[in-house]
Amino acid sequence: MQNDYDVILIGAGPAGSSAAAVLAEYGHRVVVLEREKFPRYHIGESLIPFTFHPLQRIGMIEKMKGSHFTKKYSVSFVQPDGKRSQPFYFFNRYDRDTVAQTWQVLRSEFDQMMMENAREKGAEVREETTVNRLLMDGERVIGVECTGKDGVTYELRAPITLDCTGKEAMASNRRGWRVGDPYLNKVAVWTYYKGSKREPDIDEGATTVAFVPDKGWFWHIPQHNDMVSVGVVAEGKYLSRGGVRSPKEMFEREVEENQWIRDHLATGECTGEFWITSEYSRHSRYVAAPGLLLVGDAFAFLDPVFSSGVMLALKSGVLAGEEVHKGLLSGDLSPARFAHYSQQVREGVENMRKLVYAFYNPEFSFKDVIMRYPEAGAEITDCLSGDLNRDYSDLWGKIREFVPLPEDLPYGVPLVAA
C-alpha cells in the first residue's frame, strides 16, 4: 500500500504540535489529526524555565514575547497559616533574557498558537478528526483509521505514527502497556477566579504553592485578563472525607485550610465551573514499537506539582521530531532506532519523579537538605526548573539521607520485535 504521508501525528497538544513543527520544517509530509476544534480548553497552564529551549527550537519565543500571557519570574511556597516564603526568582540563577522568565498561559490560546506554528512550518492539521484505531500489518503500525467532522471514516498510511494523544494515551491503553503510579494516586480539583487579590509588581505572575496541613497543596496561577487558575491536589479519600462528593464542596472546604488562598480569593469572583481529575500518574511500558512512537503525556505523566508536564511534552516532541527526521533520512524507523529518544525522555521523567516523590513525603523539606548541604540548592533549582537531562545522582544521595527515593522504573524501552 502506498503511504499518504511521511508521518502521522495523533493529537495537536504541545507534544504533537512541536514534533509536527520540527518534521514539517525539515520538509517531510506531515499530517496532524486532532479530535477537537481549537481553541479548546485544557489544564496545564504554568510553564517552567527550561521550556525555553524547545519553544526556541520551533520558533515560538518571539510569539510568546508578543503574547499577552502573564510573565512568570518566580515560585513561592505558603504554609497553611499564610506565611509566604521569599519568592525564588529564576534570574538569580539564569540568564535574564532567556530561561529566567517564563509564562503562565491560557492553554486554549497557547495550544492554538502552537498548532498554527506547526501549520506555518508546513504541517497539515485536520481538526475535528478523531483517530479511531491504529492500522496494523502484523506487529507493525502502518497508519490510522479516523473520522472527520463530516462523519466520514477513512484510512491514512505512513511509515511512522506518533501517538501524542495526551491522557487518552491511545496506544499505551489499548495495547495494555499502561502502568499506574500507585504512590502518586492523587485527585485534583480546580476552578478560576476573576478579580482576586494578586501579589504586587514582579511577583504578580508568580506561581504559588500553598500547603494544606500535611495533606496536599494548592496551585495559584495568575493569568492575563485578571484571571487566576486555582486548584487543590490531595488524596481522594482526604478530599471526599465525610462523604463529600461535589468538586465545589471539596474545593471550598480546602480553601478554608489555607489562610493565604482564602485571603487572595476573598475579593474575587469564582467562574462557578469546577473541574476534577484523578488517576493521571502513569507510565507506558514501551515508548516505541514497529511504526509507532509515543510522545508527551501519551508516554508518561507524573503529577501537576512542579509544572513539568508541558515542558516534558515539548521536549519529547522536539526530540521525537529530530529522531524521526534522522530515521526517515536513513530509511531506518525501527524501534531500536529510538533507544536514544527513550533514554532521554525516561531520564527526564525519572529525575522529576524523584523530586515529586520527595515532595509528597511528609518527612521531607527542601530547606532541611539545603541547611545540611548548601551546595544542593543549585541542583534542586536546576531540576525544578526543568534542566532534567543531567546526572543528579549526588543530589539523590543527599536527599536519601532524609527520605527514601524511588528507583528508576524499568519502563519506556522500545519494543523490539522478537
Ligand SMILES: Cc1cc2nc3c(=O)[nH]c(=O)nc-3n(C[C@H](O)[C@H](O)[C@H](O)COP(=O)(O)OP(=O)(O)OC[C@H]3O[C@@H](n4cnc5c(N)ncnc54)[C@H](O)[C@@H]3O)c2cc1C
Ligand atoms: C490537574 C493538572 C494540572 C496540571 N498543571 C500543569 C501545569 O501547571 N504546568 C504544566 O506544564 N503541566 C501541567 N499539567 C500537565 C499538562 O496538562 C500535560 O502534561 C500536557 O498538556 C501534555 O501535553 P500533550 O501534548 O502530551 O497532551 P495534551 O495537551 O493532552 O494533547 C493531546 C491532544 O490529543 C488529542 N487527542 C486525544 N485523543 C485523540 C484521538 N483519538 N484522535 C485525535 N486527537 C486526539 C486531544 O484532543 C488533545 O488535543 C497538569 C496536569 C493536570 C492533570
